[in-house]
Structure formats: structure tokens, C-alpha cells
Amino acid sequence: MKLSDIGEFGLISEIASASSPGPGRVVGIGDDCAVMPRNDGFDTLVSTDMLVEDVHFILDDIPPELLGWKSASVNISDIAAMGGQPEAAFLSFALPETLSLDYIRAFLDGFRKALDCFGLSLLGGDTTSSPDKLSISVTVIGHCKSGTARLRSGALPGDLVCVTGCLGDSAAGLRIILEGLPRSGPSSELVLRHYRPQPRVNQGLLLSTCPGVHAMMDISDGIASDLVHILKASHLSARIDLGNIPLSGELLSVCSENGWNPLEFALEGGEDYELLFTIDSQSEAGLAIPHTIVGQLFSGESGKVDWLGNGADHTDFQYKGYTHF
Numbered sequence: 001m002k003l004s005d006i007g008e009f010g011l012i013s014e015i016a017s018a019s020s021p022g023p024g025r026v027v028g029i030g031d032d033c034a035v036m037p038r039n040d041g042f043d044t045l046v047s048t049d050m051l052v053e054d055v056h057f058i059l060d061d062i063p064p065e066l067l068g069w070k071s072a073s074v075n076i077s078d079i080a081a082m083g084g085q086p087e088a089a090f091l092s093f094a095l096p097e098t099l100s101l102d103y104i105r106a107f108l109d110g111f112r113k114a115l116d117c118f119g120l121s122l123l124g125g126d127t128t129s130s131p132d133k134l135s136i137s138v139t140v141i142g143h144c145k146s147g148t149a150r151l152r153s154g155a156l157p158g159d160l161v162c163v164t165g166c167l168g169d170s171a172a173g174l175r176i177i178l179e180g181l182p183r184s185g186p187s188s189e190l191v192l193r194h195y196r197p198q199p200r201v202n203q204g205l206l207l208s209t210c211p212g213v214h215a216m217m218d219i220s221d222g223i224a225s226d227l228v229h230i231l232k233a234s235h236l237s238a239r240i241d242l243g244n245i246p247l248s249g250e251l252l253s254v255c256s257e258n259g260w261n262p263l264e265f266a267l268e269g270g271e272d273y274e275l276l277f278t279i280d281s282q283s284e285a286g287l288a289i290p291h292t293i294v295g296q297l298f299s300g301e302s303g304k305v306d307w308l309g310n311g312a313d314h315t316d317f318q319y320k321g322y323t324h325f
């Protein structure tokens with residue numbers, strides 16, 4: 001059997017079943033971070049993510065400072081996704097000899113800026129050579145008050161499905177990069193959204209103080225795929241109103257110029273790093289942070305999404321997000 005036959009998430013299930021789950025209240029494979037309870041009133045959060053040349057970035061296109069920023073930010077985002085406070089990072093590189101010291105210095109400058117911005121220290125890592133491509137692996141550690149990490153499995157029937165920010169900008173930015181389109185005005189904004197993601201740490205921390213927020217994750221593969229993770233973990237289905245998906249002015253303008261469908265970027269495109277959370281309707285009414293309600297959860301077929309609105313019901317149509325393999 002080839003890897004493409006089971007896909008990225010099938011492979012992760014295979015890995016999970018080949019290892020023993022953590023003891024007690026430990027949360028292991030399957031959420032944005034592992035959660036390790038301590039005995040001082042806090043839980044430790046750990047997440048790790050790789051960025052591989054030609055899979056996650058094109059070396060000649062992304063400026064090294066922005067690659068550094070992005071490598072840190074996409075990992076910090078997983079701590080934000082649990083409602084946690086990030087505190088430390090570990091940085092590992094497999095470096096082709098062709099890279100210059102100036103390149104690495106610029107990368108480190110961007111990496112450090114992201115760590116400074118969100119209050120992390122760089123505490124270690126690993127450095128090796130690579131025969132060809134650049135690979136970067138970052139591990140981030142954080143904490144939250146005991147038992148307050150928001151898991152994908154905590155959603156309840158009736159919860160509203162909400163997101164922070166706008167969706168699709170990053171994926172449209174990637175399309176502009178890949179098609180070599182001109183970068184001016186709104187197009188350059190979208191490329192920057194792809195290269196300079198903003199982890200929603202403050203929003204995640206605020207959301208974790210609201211007991212009505214039951215489940216949360218960050219949108220790294222597109223809401224169409226990421227929402228299904230919450231639905232499967234919580235054994236629920238959802239109705240999503242396509243007319244309510246938040247789209248930026250920049251996305252709408254670039255899409256109308258190029259004849260693209262903005263919803264495809266918003267639903268299937270990854271790397272927005274906005275927060276996707278579920279909340280009971282009473283709590284939502286008092287929520288202070290800016291957000292958009294995009295749908296609601298129901299008991300029913302686990303993992304099923306009905307896409308409604310925008311002129312027509314799309315109940316038979318299944319949007320897909322990004323997956324490796």
C-alpha cells in the first residue's frame with residue numbers, strides 16, 4: 001500500500017495505534033498540542049512542526065527573515081490553539097552547504113522577532129547538514145491553567161462554530177506566488193499574509209478564560225478539513241453557512257480581478273492560522289474578542305458537514321482541505 005492510499009491523517013492514525021497513549025490525563029497524538037498535567041496547578045503544552053523546502057516554502061521566493069518568522073509563528077499558533085501561553089522554543093535545521101551565513105543570520109533575525117513578539121525564549125535545537133534541501137523543525141512549549149486547554153474533543157451539540165479574522169488570504173497569496181502574478185496593492189497584502197502569519201495568542205488566552213468555549217484549534221489546513229477534526233473528535237456534525245465565511249477586501253478584490261472563487265481559498269486553502277472554536281450561544285453573546293459565527297454543531301453523523309447558503313445548498317458537496325500525500 002502506498003502512503004497516498006491512506007493519506008496524511010490515515011498515517012497519523014497508524015502512528016497513534018502503534019504507540020501507547022500517555023498515562024492519566026495526558027493528551028497525546030490528535031490535538032494541536034500534547035497536554036501534560038503537572039502538580040503545580042498548570043499543564044505543559046508541547047507542539048512540533050516541520051517546514052520543508054519545496055513542500056512548505058520556495059527558498060528563492062520567501063525572504064529569509066520571513067521564513068524565520070513563519071517557522072516560529074506556525075508553531076506558536078498551536079499553543080494559541082489550546083488557549084495556552086507559549087514560553088520556549090527549540091529550533092532544528094538540516095542545512096544545505098550552499099546556504100550562506102548571511103542567510104542564516106537573516107532567518108534567525110525573523111525567528112527571534114516572532115519569539116520576542118510572543119514572549120518565548122530559544123532554549124535549544126539541533127543543527128545538521130543536508131545533501132540538498134533546507135528542512136526546519138521547531139518545537140514549542142507553553143502552559144495553561146490545569147484542565148483549561150481547549151481540546152478538539154470538547155465541542156457540544158448546539159455550539160456555534162466561530163472563527164477569528166478572515167479566511168483564504170494566505171492560500172490566495174500562495175497562488176499568486178506559484179503563478180508568478182504581479183504583487184502590488186491587495187496582491188502583495190495576500191502574499192504577506194502567507195509569509196507572515198500572526199498566531200492568535202492573545203485571542204486564544206482570552207477564549208480560554210470563557211467556560212462556554214468548548215473546543216478550539218488553529219486553521220492550518222483550511223476550515224473544510226480542520227472543522228472535521230473537531231467534529232470527529234467530538235462525534236458531531238455541522239451546518240456551515242457559506243454566506244457567513246469572513247472574506248477580506250483584499251481577497252475579494254484579487255479574486256474578482258482574476259476570476260477566482262474566494263470561497264475555495266477560504267474553505268480549502270491552508271495556513272490562515274486563525275482560531276476555529278465552538279461556543280454555547282449564551283457565552284457567544286458576551287464574547288469581547290472580534291469573531292464571526294459561521295455555523296452550528298449538531299448530534300448526527302460524526303464528521304459530516306452540510307455547507308449551506310450562498311444562493312444554494314451544497315449538502316452533497318464535500319470541500320476538502322490540504323493534506324500531505
Ligand code: ADP
Binds near residue numbers: 029030033048049221
Ligand atoms: P497541526 O496541523 O495542528 O500541526 P497535525 O495535523 O500536524 O497538527 O498533527 C495532528 C496530530 O498528529 C498532532 O497531535 C501531532 O502531534 C500528531 N502527529 C503528526 N505526525 C506525527 C508523528 N510522526 N508522530 C507522532 N505524532 C504525530
Ligand code: MG
Binds near residue numbers: 032078081219220
Ligand atoms: Mg494546529
